[in-house]
Amino acid sequence: MSVIYILITISIIVAVFFLYAFIKAVRSGQYDDDYTPSVRILFDDEIKKPNKNQIKTIEEKQV
Amino acid sequence: MDTENCFHCGNEISKKDEIFFDEKSFCCNGCKTVYEIFSQNDLTCYYDFQAAPGATPQDIQGKYDFLDNEDIVTKLLEFQEDTTHIVSLYIPHIHCSSCIWILENLQKLQSGIVTSQVNFPEKKVRVTFQPEQTSLKKIVELLSSIGYEPYISLENFDNGKKDIDRSLIYKIGVAFFCFGNIMLLSFPEYFEVEEYWINEYRGFFRWLIFGISLPSFFYSASGYYVSAYKSVKSGLLNIDIPIALGIVVMFVRSTVDIVFDYGQGFFDSMTGLIFFMLLGKLFQQKTYAFLSFERDYKSYFPIAITKVLADGSETSVQVYDIQKGDRLLIRNQELIPVDGILISENAYIDYSFVTGEAVAIEKKSGDKIFAGGKQMGKIIEMEVLFSVSQSYLTQLWSNDVFQKKVEVKHKTVTDKISRYFTPALLGLAFFSFLYWIFIDTNTAFNVFTAILIVACPCALALTAPFTLGNVLRILGKRKFYLKNATVIEQLAQVDTLVFDKTGTITTNKKTAITYEGIPLNEHELKLLNNALRGSNHPLSRRLYDFIPAQKKINPTHFEEIIGKGIFAEIEGNTIKLGSSQFLKTMTENTHKKTKVHVEINGVYKGSYVFNNQYREGLEQLFFQLAKKYDLVILSGDNDGERKILEKMLPESTILVFNQRPEEKLHYIEKLQNQGKNVMMIGDGLNDSGALAQSNIGISISENVNVFSPACDGILDASQFSKIGFFMRYSKNAMKTIYMSFALSLAYNVVGLSFAVTGNLSPLVAAIIMPLSTITIVSFVTIMTNIYARTDRSRPVP
Numbered sequence: 001m002s003v004i005y006i007l008i009t010i011s012i013i014v015a016v017f018f019l020y021a022f023i024k025a026v027r028s029g030q031y032d033d034d035y036t037p038s039v040r041i042l043f044d045d046e047i048k049k050p051n052k053n054q055i056k057t058i059e060e061k062q063v
Numbered sequence: 064m065d066t067e068n069c070f071h072c073g074n075e076i077s078k079k080d081e082i083f084f085d086e087k088s089f090c091c092n093g094c095k096t097v098y099e100i101f102s103q104n105d106l107t108c109y110y111d112f113q114a115a116p117g118a119t120p121q122d123i124q125g126k127y128d129f130l131d132n133e134d135i136v137t138k139l140l141e142f143q144e145d146t147t148h149i150v151s152l153y154i155p156h157i158h159c160s161s162c163i164w165i166l167e168n169l170q171k172l173q174s175g176i177v178t179s180q181v182n183f184p185e186k187k188v189r190v191t192f193q194p195e196q197t198s199l200k201k202i203v204e205l206l207s208s209i210g211y212e213p214y215i216s217l218e219n220f221d222n223g224k225k226d227i228d229r230s231l232i233y234k235i236g237v238a239f240f241c242f243g244n245i246m247l248l249s250f251p252e253y254f255e256v257e258e259y260w261i262n263e264y265r266g267f268f269r270w271l272i273f274g275i276s277l278p279s280f281f282y283s284a285s286g287y288y289v290s291a292y293k294s295v296k297s298g299l300l301n302i303d304i305p306i307a308l309g310i311v312v313m314f315v316r317s318t319v320d321i322v323f324d325y326g327q328g329f330f331d332s333m334t335g336l337i338f339f340m341l342l343g344k345l346f347q348q349k350t351y352a353f354l355s356f357e358r359d360y361k362s363y364f365p366i367a368i369t370k371v372l373a374d375g376s377e378t379s380v381q382v383y384d385i386q387k388g389d390r391l392l393i394r395n396q397e398l399i400p401v402d403g404i405l406i407s408e409n410a411y412i413d414y415s416f417v418t419g420e421a422v423a424i425e426k427k428s429g430d431k432i433f434a435g436g437k438q439m440g441k442i443i444e445m446e447v448l449f450s451v452s453q454s455y456l457t458q459l460w461s462n463d464v465f466q467k468k469v470e471v472k473h474k475t476v477t478d479k480i481s482r483y484f485t486p487a488l489l490g491l492a493f494f495s496f497l498y499w500i501f502i503d504t505n506t507a508f509n510v511f512t513a514i515l516i517v518a519c520p521c522a523l524a525l526t527a528p529f530t531l532g533n534v535l536r537i538l539g540k541r542k543f544y545l546k547n548a549t550v551i552e553q554l555a556q557v558d559t560l561v562f563d564k565t566g567t568i569t570t571n572k573k574t575a576i577t578y579e580g581i582p583l584n585e586h587e588l589k590l591l592n593n594a595l596r597g598s599n600h601p602l603s604r605r606l607y608d609f610i611p612a613q614k615k616i617n618p619t620h621f622e623e624i625i626g627k628g629i630f631a632e633i634e635g636n637t638i639k640l641g642s643s644q645f646l647k648t649m650t651e652n653t654h655k656k657t658k659v660h661v662e663i664n665g666v667y668k669g670s671y672v673f674n675n676q677y678r679e680g681l682e683q684l685f686f687q688l689a690k691k692y693d694l695v696i697l698s699g700d701n702d703g704e705r706k707i708l709e710k711m712l713p714e715s716t717i718l719v720f721n722q723r724p725e726e727k728l729h730y731i732e733k734l735q736n737q738g739k740n741v742m743m744i745g746d747g748l749n750d751s752g753a754l755a756q757s758n759i760g761i762s763i764s765e766n767v768n769v770f771s772p773a774c775d776g777i778l779d780a781s782q783f784s785k786i787g788f789f790m791r792y793s794k795n796a797m798k799t800i801y802m803s804f805a806l807s808l809a810y811n812v813v814g815l816s817f818a819v820t821g822n823l824s825p826l827v828a829a830i831i832m833p834l835s836t837i838t839i840v841s842f843v844t845i846m847t848n849i850y851a852r853t854d855r856s857r858p859v860p
Contacts, residue, residue, distance in 0.1 A: 008271065011247075015244055019236060019240040026232050026233065032182075033183065034184075035183045035184050036184075039163050040167070042160070043112075043164055
């Protein structure tokens with residue numbers, strides 16, 4: 001039954017690891033702003049169409 | 064497509080200004096330009112996320128020239144290296160997802176910007192850029208040109224970066240780690256008390272639990288020991304004393320238990336208690352990151368100002384570097400940072416910021432002008448008399464009276480209760496101990512610790528934070544932002560309400576002018592306009608601004624009769640403007656309105672009415688409040704409106720006029736000396752002393768993102784008529800707290816009686832402990848929501 005020592009030690013080590021990860025995550029500042037990222041993720045990647053405007057402006061510059 | 068409102072900013076379009084572009088209509092050229100910029104750069108997605116998200120760009124010509132100054136830029140930058148600069152800018156206009164989108168795509172509008180990231184709750188954008196390709200000034204100008212003008216003030220300049228305090232989160236993390244693991248490790252002993260298996264490993268489990276409880280006991284709960292120590296030292300008994308005592312006693316008792324093998328101790332309850340109490344603290348710590356409650360003149364002042372050198376060239380200097388004798392240029396809408404003498408011919412200075420009076424005052428060359436005024440109109444030049452720190456406004460601010468924090472510190476309801484609770488508890492424990500020690504020493508120690516542990520004011524410490532935290536959130540949703548939870552308790556105790564007049568019970572918006580009578584044609588308007596031009600009377604100036612610009616004609620004859628009106632002759636027409644007595648044609652004479660009557664060529668045409676706009680619902684609000692509170696109106700203006708206000712408001716309302724900022728403060732002080740709990744509601748800097756002195760200072764604001772004086776709460780002006788509801792709601796919140804106190808007391812009595820008779824098994828105790836916490840927390844949350852809802856269904860009176 002002394003396997004219980006090993007099991008509990010492992011479980012505590014895992015728990016300590018998670019506590020460490022939590023504190024590290026908080027310290028990095030990623031929880032300081034919990035609103036903006038939720039909006040940001042909804043923006044679509046813009047479709048990069050070969051855009052007329054851009055070409056035009058380059059031409060204008062060359063003139 | 065809605066033709067009524069501007070495609071860019073959503074404002075109503077007045078027909079004559081409407082501009083069509085790209086099949087969309089805009090209210091002004093500014094909005095159209097922003098749209099053009101976006102469409103040229105393929106950024107019209109901006110309008111997809113939210114309809115009409117923009118703001119009209121303001122004219123910023125020359126305003127940010129000070130950003131050419133290296134020293135100033137260096138101080139504003141967050142990070143500076145040869146190839147990378149980072150700056151955080153506060154932009155009050157950030158309000159929707161479109162804003163986030165456009166601000167995070169800044170690199171498409173200007174090369175040199177590497178990335179930009181928005182922090183929405185703080186309304187800040189953090190821009191990384193390459194200094195070789197662009198500059199801070201260019202970025203700020205770009206932002207302003209697309210309607211996102213950043214706010215840069217002296218405050219940014221002084222205290223660079225603020226550190227964020229995250230210690231409470233760490234403490235909660237540690238407390239939860241300890242709590243969770245201890246609960247898990249305690250289970251074997253809850254279920255199987257006398258089996259071989261558990262007997263074998265009992266010691267191991269107990270010492271492990273002891274070890275895990277240490278971080279929670281020493282780190283997470285440390286705040287309570289500090290607070291308890293401080294309160295003992297200052298001779299005040301607060302709620303943290305019994306809490307700290309309870310925790311320490313639990314810890315010592317449990318340690319003794321496992322050392323002498325009496326039992327498993329109470330580490331599970333102890334860590335659970337610490338975790339829940341910290342959670343309550345977090346709940347209460349709701350802050351409005353985008354609002355600032357501690358503002359002083361620094362947040363209003365510009366960082367730099369244009370100085371004219373001896374050779375006539377212009378340069379920008381930091382406000383702190385301004386010296387006596389310097390010559391400064393003040394542009395339209397710029398704040399005058401120091402006292403000085405006007406050199407330009409004349410100036411119109413709006414002192415609303417200092418006095419609350421919205422009408423601009425005219426100054427002539429050689430007049431003294433004071434810091435805090437805002438120049439309206441063309442650029443003026445002034446000579447400095449005092450440096451910033453010696454100017455009237457800053458002196459006023461540094462004045463002791465204004466600085467004085469109210470010393471009579473508010474006692475929270477929990478503090479008040481614990482004043483009786485703590486001695487009673489200690490007395491009870493001590494006397495029971497004395498009683499038992501003669502009978503049985505062992506029982507004596509048991510009883511002593513049992514009383515301290517069971518009576519540990521867990522519920523007391525939890526109900527207030529959870530109730531008030533929830534109320535804070537509900538009020539915030541209704542645009543009433545309070546600085547912290549104690550303000551709610553104070554709100555419930557208020558018995559006197561003091562209102563400022565200008566800007567508080569009246570709106571700050573420009574006094575609306577309406578015309579009554581026979582419509583005037585173009586020619587008549589032209590005559591009127593030219594007659595007004597020569598007059599310096601405040602009403603004339605306002606009317607002159609109101610009438611559309613006309614061709615300039617010089618009057619052949621012009622006469623101004625002070626206190627009556629104007630008589631002018633233009634191109635053979637005679638024009639008479641002024642009071643009803645002056646025109647001698649009027650019969651009606653109401654006090655309610657300020658009027659300017661018009662007579663052209665001897666024919667009475669009509670009158671321009673200047674409405675002083677009181678806020679909507681003012682009368683109802685005052686009548687509603689008058690039943691329960693003493694009401695006072697404290698105004699910096701003259702008593703010109705006394706009669707109107709007397710007619711409009713309940714008789715019991717006290718009206719006080721001609722109050723300078725210091726006098727307002729003393730008036731509040733006088734009321735407090737009479738034993739009143741005063742709430743001051745004001746807006747301008749002129750109220751700041753009174754707001755600081757009063758028990759609660761509420762600042763009212765048309766736009767909560769712009770700047771209000773230091774206060775305990777900020778109320779959105781649109782919610783003004785709901786003050787009555789807010790007052791009632793705060794009282795209901797306190798009622799909820801008392802009810803849950805009674806509930807938790809019942810829990811304690813039941814639990815204590817079981818514990819004393821020895822009928823409380825560890826398992827039952829372990830279930831009841833979190834259960835009681837959960838019932839109390841859900842009880843207060845539900846009650847506060849119910850109170851908020853019942854008041855919503857009632858039509859706002």
